[in-house]
Amino acid sequence: MPLPTAHTAAHTRAPTARFQADSLTLLKPLLLPMAALLAVLWLSRLGLALWQFQRIDDTAAWSHVALQGLRFDAVLLGLMWVLPATLTPWMALGQATWGPWRALLRVYGLVGLLFVAFMELSTPAFIAQYDSRPNYLFVEYLGYAKEVGGTLLQDHWPHLLATAVLLPTLAALYWRLTHPKTAAKTIRLRHALPWSLLLLALLALSARGAVGHRPANPSSAAVTADHLVNELPLSSAYTVLFAVHLSRKSEDGGITYAPLPRERVIALVRQETGLPASAFKDPDVPLRHHQTSAQPRARPLNLVIVLEESLGAEFVGRLGGLPLTPNLDRLANEGLWFERLYATGTRSVRGIEAVVAGYPPTSAVSTVKLAKSQRDFFTLASFLKHKGYESTFFYGGESHFDNMRGYFMGNGFDRVVEQKDFGPEAFVGTWGASDGDVMDKAHRHFSAQPEDKPFFGLIFTSSNHAPFEFPDGQIALYDQPKSTVNNAVKYADHALGRFIDQAKAAPYWNNTLFLVVADHNSRVYGPSLLPVERFHIPGLILGGTIQAPRRIEPVASQIDLAPTLMSLMGLSGEHPLIGRDLSQPLPPDMAGRAIMQFDKIQAYMEGPQVVLLQPDQAPRLMRYADGRLQPASGNNPALVEKAVAHALYAQMAYRERLHR
Structure with a gap:
């Protein structure tokens, strides 16, 4: 066999050399931006991991953070570059x-890099406030430049700098x-097709983050009991x-979270109101029923709700917190005091929908901001309007924040008093x-209100x-x-x-x-999938007609x-509320219960037992004891x-407009 000549060898090497040249031509504009992106993600994750060293160490999750970090960085890379x-x-x-x-690739890489870097730089401040990576709250707050800008300048100027x-x-x-x-x-045409298919396959697989039938999502990294540790492998852009x-x-x-037949859903929710099945007579609105007041009155009482911003139990001396609320602690002896009241969520709008509309939480945006609840959605104001009441919302800020004005005015309120209505003498x-x-x-x-109105x-x-x-x-x-939270609580x-003392001296007190109730806790954080203790809030019902102060000790929800207020006001009527009238003690066979939503996780707590519902996972039975959420033994189907x-x-009540 003749040996190859130099001329033949040159021809053999030429296609290989050309393919290598084509490869360098193609990959360089792609690999440099990708490498820069990965470097930013890993530097940020390293800093966050060092900051949260103790929590990662407590959960023995160092390898988890590292390996899942690689996985989810590949997911983000694939999504951005496929x-x-x-x-x-x-x-x-x-x-x-x-x-x-x-x-164009160079500019696209720059924009993507700056977006990812901006999100990572925003993360420490967000964690400090919400104990999680940026989520939908981050997006919502972008619409309120004035309020958020002022907060950032005051509290987070080092991050801005x-x-x-x-x-x-x-x-x-x-x-x-x-x-x-x-x-x-x-490059040559014969190289374009294989390279295009190869890049598509590699980056599509990276974006999917898994080879099974389900792509990766945040729950794929939720393997510890500490939700923040579960989020560290993710990126804030993701x-x-x-x-x-x-x-x-x-x-x-x-x-x-899980399937259940519609008829069974309705039957169980009806059952948990504590009312007999015969009370529900409207098939079109299956939870609508007639509530009869336990204390009927010839002249129903006025109602004033003070919704306190971010007043968690840890600030309330009466609930074992810091000695920051001497007035509330004193007043607790004069009315109906809730020992174990729990917020439904972590945002003001979640507290509004629970307290004012009696609506349970979902993983979706609060109904205060959704389209189908802007009209004909049940609220206390819409119920009271039919009883001859006039309703007013008092707020020191701008009422369009979180769509509050639109929601209230569309659902029974008659007027809104907001920031523009305060004179120059007010502290703003x-x-x-x-x-x-x-x-x-x-x-x-x-x-100034007439006594008969x-x-x-x-x-x-x-x-x-x-x-x-x-x-x-x-x-x-x-x-x-x-300007600290403790001082702000003490001022609140x-x-x-001062307000209650003024009211006591006024004619309207006796009617x-x-x-007084918090909208939510100040900060919801802690090494738990759902930190129950951070949903504990104060609640107090008082007034001139409360002659027998007492403590309401069972677990209760916003x-x-x-329904409790309606009964105490002396009002009877129809409504779709699924809450319980706690003006009277619960029957011995019925435990108190609360429903809490924490980002994508919902908890249903009955006494000390808690069921956690998470996306793409089976319901988990837990036990809340000694201020901690712990795995429970056995099962409770x-x-x-x-x-x-x-x-x-x-979900159903919103989708089918049943809350009316």
């Missing part, structure tokens, strides 16, 4: 398309490293994009007029919201500096005590029922407050079925 990378080989066939496309320095520096470094060193070179994806389900009521901070100014205006309004007033406070601004000289500061309590039924009913 389409541009697949098109790149075809754009590289000719000079007319390849030069502009290469420049770091972002202002690091993002331009990163952009300049990226632009320099990705500057083409050579003129654009094209968690926000996933939240936007989930928000498309809002109009359908959110995540469906980032979030609006101070609690004292709002309550003074409400008190003057109530005092019943009224409903909803006062929503905001002084206990970062950056914690309130008037000087009102309280002896609990700690330094002035001072304003509340008015007052509810959704129980509306009946409780699990109740939990699923209530989650499904909340």
Whole structure:
């Protein structure tokens, strides 16, 4: 056999050399931006891991954070680059398309890199506030530049400064490293198809994050009992994009955790109201029923609800918290005090829908912001309007925040008093007029009402919201500096005590029922899938007609407050509320219960037993004891079925407009 000549060897090497040249031509504009993206993600994750060292160590999750971090970085990389990378080989066939496309890839890589870097730089401040990576709350708050901007400038200016320095520096470094060193070179047609298919396959698989029948999602990383540790392997760009994806389900009521027949859902929810099946007579609105007041009155009482911003149990001395609420602690001896009241969620709008509308939580956006609940949606105001009441919403900020004005005015309220209605004498901070100014205006309004005209007033406070601004000289500061959450709570309590004392001296006191309740806790955090202790809030019903103060000790939910208030006001009538009237003790065979929503997780708590519902996972039975959520032994299929039924009913009621 003749040996190959030099000429033959040159021809043999030529196709290989050409393929290698084509490979370098194609991959360089793709690999450099991808490498920069991965470097940012891993530097950020390393910093977060060092910051949260103890929590990762406590859960023995170092390998989990590292390996799942690789997985979800590949997911984000695939999502961002699968389409541009697949098109790149075809754009590289000719000079007319390849030069502009290469420049476009460079710009696209810069925009993607800055977005990811911005989200990572935003993460520490978000974790400090919400104990999680950015989620749908991050997207919602982007619409409120004034309030959020003021908060950031007051409390998070170091993060703003770091972002202002690091993002331009990163952009300049990226632009320099990705500057083409050579003129654009094209590739051959026979190389375009295999490269396009290879890049499509690799990046599509990366975006999917799994080879099984289900793609990866955040629940794939939820393997510890600490929800923040579960989120560290993710990226903040991914968690926000996933939240936007989930928000498309809002109009359908959110995540469906488990299936259950419609008839069974309705039967179980009816049963848990404590009412007989005969009470429900309207098949079109299956939870509508007639409630008869346990204390009928010739002249029903006025109603005033003080919805306290972020007043968690940890700030309330009466609930074992810090000694920051002497007025509330004192007043607790004068009315019906809830020892174990739990918020339904972690946002003000979630508290509003629970307290004012008696509506249970879902994984979707609160009904305050959804389309189908802007008209003909049951609220206390719509119920009271038919009884001759006039309803007013008092808020120190701008009432369009979180769509509150639209929701209230479309569902029974007659007027809104907001920031523009306060004069120059009022103290106005980032979030609006101070609690004292709002309550003074409400008190003057109530005092001017005719005695024969019943009224409903909803006062929503905001002084206990970062950056914690309130008037000087009102309280002896609990700690330094002035603008801390502890001082803000103490001021909020001072304003509340002053308001109640004013009301006691006014004619309307003896004809008015007052509810003081938090919208949610201040911060929901902790090494638990759902930190139950951070949903514990104070609740107090008082007024001149409360002659026998007592403690309500069973577990209770914000959704129980509306039917309880109706009964105490002396009102009877039809409504679709699934909460319980707690003006009377529960029957011995019925345990108190609460429903809590934490991002994508819902909990149904009955006494100490808790069922956790998570997307793409089987319901989990837990036990809440000694302030901790722990795995429970055995099983309780009946409780699990109740939990699923209530989650499904909340979706159904919104989707089918049953809450009317």
